[in-house]
Amino acid sequence: MRILITGAGGRLGRDLRRVLTPHHECLAFSHPELNIADLAAVRSVLQEERPDLLLNCAAATDVDRCEREPDYAERANAWGAAVVASCCARLGIRLIHFSTDFVFDGEAGAPYTEFHPTRPINRYGATKLAGERAVFQSGADALVVRTQWLYGGGGGDFPVAILRAESLRGGGSLRVVADQVGAPTYSADLAEQVARLLDLPLRGVLHFNNDGECSRWEWARETLHLAGRGDVPVEAIRSEEWPTPARRPKHSTLRRFVWEQLGWPPPRDWRAALADYLGTLRANGQLPG
Ligand SMILES: NC(=O)c1ccc[n+]([C@@H]2O[C@H](COP(=O)([O-])OP(=O)(O)OC[C@H]3O[C@@H](n4cnc5c(N)ncnc54)[C@H](OP(=O)(O)O)[C@@H]3O)[C@@H](O)[C@H]2O)c1
Known part of the structure; x- marks a missing residue:
């Protein structure tokens, strides 16, 4: 499969590239190489490269900076997601987009399934939720993978x-x-599991965290x-x-409800x-x- 990764210089992007490269043709674009908020650039790269699948790992993930600088948060998390999804929809490219437990308020008292109502309490969560909505409104063939407390990659x-x-x-x-x-989640474990999502004919939201x-x-x-x-x-x-x-x-622990419905075994403990x-x-x- 020909797979294009945006935000490829980040934690998850690096792990996805490492895990997928031996089995697929990976085209990795870091932030300086492709800004997902640049509509003309995204359209041009996708028209040129014609991937089967786009993995959108690009995001503004500094939660406190998002709170202080709304433009920083909205540009990548909301507008950038809309740009990527719209171009994927237009060009018939499957999209896997990543999102966060911070779309929830953390007050439910139990782990959140994919179908629980969202209610972000900070700007990072609000802009990531806006990005999810833009993905679905675009009409792209898209899966949103929510994860949480992501670590890995060393720094x-x-x-x-x-x-x-x-x-x-x-x-x-x-x-x-x-x-x-x-639930602390190792980016290498998420990347390994994304590999099994590549052929899954599923649209909507899927939660993944370590157990x-x-x-x-x-x-x-x-x-x-x-x-x-x-x-x-x-x-x-x-x-x-x-x-x-x-x-x-x-x-804000995520429950892997969809994962359970697919009959897949739980990932390893955190x-x-x-x-x-x-x-x-x-x-x-x-x-x-
Ligand atoms: N980290 C977590 O704890 C966590 C938890 C839940 C969900 N997630 C989600 O998981 C996904 C991957 O997160 P991560 O931990 O790998 O984040 P990360 O290490 O911060 O990587 C994100 C990458 O996106 C790049 N980026 C930012 N704005 C961009 C733009 N406009 N165009 C292109 N690239 C841009 C960043 O580059 P710069 O460094 O140059 O800005 C960075 O290389 C994100 O969707 C995130 O929201 C993360």
């Missing part, structure tokens, strides 16, 4: 941030919020434990004690995936601290 993710903070803490304890619950759930505090503790630093004290705090420009949902990731970082000499 700038939560586990690496925790290990960096640990190495800089100078003897004090770390402080991590304990009242935000979700289980935890608070951010538990995620930090497990990261330190797996990195051999389980002795480091981690203070459990409330979100109000760690103010950020954007509010976060308190409990702890096993995290252990694998930290093992890979260690083997590559990239484990901080």
